[in-house]
Amino acid sequence: MSKGVYINGKWSAGDGDWFEKTCPATGETSWEGQAASASQVNAAVEAAQAAGVAWRHTPQHDRTRILEAYAEAVGERAEQISEAISRDMGKARWESMGEAGAMRGKIAVSIQAQVERAGGRQDETAFGSAHLTHRAHGVMAVFGPFNFPGHLPNGHIVPALLAGNTVVFKPSELAPAVAKIMVECFEAAGLPAGVLNVIHGGRHTGAALLDAEINGLLFTGSANTGTAFHRHFAGRPEVILALEMGGNNPLIVWDPADIEAAGDIAAQSAFLTTGQRCSCARRVYVPQGKFGDSVIEAIVERARSLKIGAWDEDDVFMGPLVSEQAAQAAVDFQTMLSKAGGKPLRRLKRMDRGGGFVTAGVIDMTDAGNVPDEELFGPLMQVFRVKDFDAAILKANDTRFGLSGGLVSDDDALWLRAHNEMRAGILNRNRPTAGAAGNMPFGGPGLSGNFRPGAYYAADYCAWPQASQVADTAERMSAQGFGKKA
Template sequence: MTQLISTNPATGDTVWDGPEATAAEVAAAVGRARAAFPDWGDRPRQDRIDAVKRYQAALKARAPEIALAISRETGKAPWETTAELGAMQGKVDISIRAYDERTGERTADTAFGRATLRHRPHGVAAVLGPFNFPGHLPNGHIVPALLAGDTVVFKPSEEAPLTGQLMADCLAEADLPEGVFNLVQGGRDTGAALLDQPIDALMFTGSGAAGAHFRRKFADDPHVILALELGGNNPLVVWDAADAEAVAGIIVQSAFITTGQRCSCARRLILPQGAQGDAILEAVMALVARLTFAPHDSDPEPYAGPLISARAAGQALDALQRRVDAGARVLLPASRIDGLSDAFVSPGIIDATGIEIEDEEIFAPFLTVTRVADFDAAIQAGNATRYGLSAGLVSDDPANWDRFIRRIRAGVVNFNRPTTGAAGDMPFGGLGASGNHRPSAYYAADYCAYPVASFEADAVKSIEGEIRGLR
């Protein structure tokens, strides 16, 4: 039996270890979920609300423990993981409201009878969790799915199995019926075994390449609902903004928060040619120099921690070097940080103006600058990607925003705020290689249940008068 080991990327210390689920164990988990589905889906909705409320209470009671576990597994600073636990608790109330607004049941009287709209759960939902928000992001699928009446098989990221186990413990404390929620731990083979089972929905947050693979795999299974949130090569445009220091704060928080490991991080900074763009870059460099990258338990608390692993750091540095080899000019060199583990990397900034580079997301604190001559060219450069998750505009001119919001292609578009900002009671997701038009967050209710439209009458009555052409 293969053993799964989770380590602290800042220290290399083991955080969790346990066996990976075998294909037979995965099949058994799906079987339990299938057996539990009819009863769970048929229960009064209040029963399901009460269950997720009990889960919410367990999360609240264990929030410090789970936040510390996420910091240890991912290296994220305590200020971030504490916020993540708050978002997980808040997701319960948001999901209840979303179900009522987005799905639920509605009835209207018509000339042909009572028209009723109901929503029914799909069945067994497979949830594959990411490492960057190992609690919040899968939680955003699991809670709406349970509310809708789906049963769940959850495979956490192999980089954060302890977080997944603690979530499962909280759901166990919620006293769900047997088989409604099932945890399987493991890596790629475990995930593949899960997707080979007769599931009804796949809910996934991760890379564009993985999302493309899932679309191909389920091309002949249209009944399997795919909810895919796949990251992005996100643009941040700065135009007609006079306060360079204020602009720098928005840029830094867009590009380098969570060590660049947010799917909504700005990867491309589009600036005007000339003195205004130069001043902004100078302010960004000055602010980046003040950022602290250190282990989560450092004193004082750091801005951010390491990447998820030394391997991820090496891959990111290699990807950045390929862009430099293609002709990009280094403005701020990225490197591993002296005295810290090989998972730590410093922020890097390159200028790729006029250079053809690969249209791929680097999940690290790296930023690519492009300088353009006019605002139309800035929008065009922003849309020059196969992705479409997030985008942002920083400008003193509201007229620029009016043009930008109409022309930029992305699912989350912010004005004078970081690209990483997103409200839990709004949809979150993108288009193109960033997803399949099933935004999560508030709109998760949409893909957790399907609509059923009915005409209804309380008694059997003749409709012969509706039949034309009778003799």
């Protein structure tokens, strides 16, 4: 049995509800234990508050040194990290190894971002000097998602710690196992007790953390959950919120020279991580006619030929969805689209091997009505035929979200239009929509977030700026500045 609470440097059993996670590929139990109770959540926050005094006063170079040591520890445990991720949520091993590598790479990026975006400067003035510094918020609650259970919370935790904050981390109950390894890496790096605390659990544990005396909430997850969190903190501007909430992302494919390359990019955009990336393409727009038909045929062929299997099988492109419930939800979503007028070209089906396994699906929504503007976390691509590029841009922007988007085209003029007109925080050309760089911001407008992008820009929401005018001694103000008329 795993222990569900890590407070002030010590693991202990949770006092809350029992829960377990089973691997969606094998059915084996990957984590089991009791969730943290409300009183344990409060104890974790209190431990973070107490540790914060010394941590905020720790010199920046010492905090940086500890995070660099953490990066080395993560690198040494990459195999262990990747296996924990794959056993929990079913991700193919090559992908989970990539996630472990991204976790390590994030530290150097975060250090550079902290210097560039949240550093300090001093300017000489007539009276002395003017200073810009940055201050920590305090206790940051980090809610981790299941699809990248190491990399995405790591992308909040690392910049938060660099800035002098302390952290209470609630991993996703759908992928909890990697958190223990992350703690071991922080311990090996010499992170002081109480600076990072972990509370396992689901909805009740998360609700208790929201009600605790936190100074910030850093969240990656669904729009429904993120907007509920936003409402929870309405009227409390003193609590910093950074919400990354996914997208109903469009990809336009328009007269590129290589149809096969376009098919590859579209399939990568839709089916990477079994469609469980918030930046995956959900909607693809092609021109009416022979070219568009050829692109759709190429996409369907790739969906048909993908190798699907368990995380420890060789040459697997796509693993299962995170749970049987997620697999059924994907089938139900496809049924709903069919009732709206969609025509399945390649059905997403649950596979005979059970668990979270599904096939990749493609559905033609050109003649459908009332297509819902919703994000399905699964490998189902909606394709639309449109009459011209104006219609493609209009349809691409017809969404409440705005995380990612893309254009596959050799035409520079079309790219200029797309770049100027498409509403997406991550906009790629001739690359999958799911491709994002850690040294760039990650986020977007609309229901995709609250304009606090992560990745390189995480430094912005992990500290607040303080401006100071400094004179070495107190001197009387000039007559013009005090006590007399000018």
